[in-house]
Amino acid sequence: MTKRPIDDITGTETTGHEWDGIRELDTPMPRWWLITFYITIAWSIVYCVLYPAIPLITSNTKGTLGYSSRGELDKSLQQARDAQTGLRDKIKSSSLAAIITDPQLFSFAKAGGKAAFKVNCVQCHGSGAEGSIGNPNLNDDDWLWGGKLEEIHQTIKHGVRYEQDDDTRLSDMPAFGKDELLDKNQIEQVADYVLSLSKNSADASSTGAQIFADNCASCHGKTGAGDRSVGAPPLNDQIWLYGGDKKTVMESIHNSRKAVMPAWTHRLDTETIKQLAIYVHSLGGGEK
Helix, strand or coil, X not given: CCXXXXXCCCCCEEEEEEECCEEEECCCCCHHHHHHHHHHHHHHHHHHHHCCCCXXXXXXXXXXXXXXXXXXXXXXXXXXXXXXXXXXXXXXXXXXXXXXXXXXXXXXXXXXXXXXXXXXXXXXXXXXXXCECCECCCCCCCCCCCCEHHHHHHHHHHCECCCCCCCCXXXXXXXXXXXXXXXXXXXXXXXXXXXXXXXXXXXXXXXXXXXXXXXXXXXXXXXXXXXXXXXXXXXXXXXXXXXXXXXXXXXXXXXXXXXXXXXXXXXXXHHHHHHHHHXXXXXXXXXX
């Protein structure tokens, strides 16, 4: 075996490679680095034995400790549920009126309702409950079906126009144009009258007023004040669910509007629905 040359300056053995008079030293790696390297190899082997680590075709190795991150999450959630059991049971067995008069229960219910709202309601009503076109703002005093605690609870529980629930809120505005109940000219006239109601400039002697009286007043009231018992919105304010320009109002009259809200009693438990009702009621538009 040929002995490799020794570098005169460092006294280190070279690899035998040389470029333009520069020789490559065969300097060994530091001992601490090697030890660390071997420790990491040993740890990786131990880890693969104890924990899920190696991906297979349809799953992965499970590890001898039976650990999984999903299992840890389930455990944490169960611990949280166990910690809340007493208060949730109390909410379940208490009336809404009793909950809001108990400071601890009210605070817990409102926080729970806020969390449930973020998961289930923001998609339509917005993260701040500000609403969107066709989905009511829950921060104001304009309620389609009532803003009292029990009324809000009823709406959340059974939904609006939700066919799978027999107790759902129901209202059915005719499609006056689509069903040929009114012609285009009549729709334009009544739209003008509806817009004048919102501006407090309605002319009771106009043709639109008569069309309104004959076709709309039975639900929206003679003055356009609306009727919560049938979910008819007030038309004499500046709050519009679909838009307050003439084109949009005419479209509403022509085609009708029939948005659907799910009945949450089929998706959420009793306690969570009560918490949601209390949170929505607390937003600012709720009534006593």
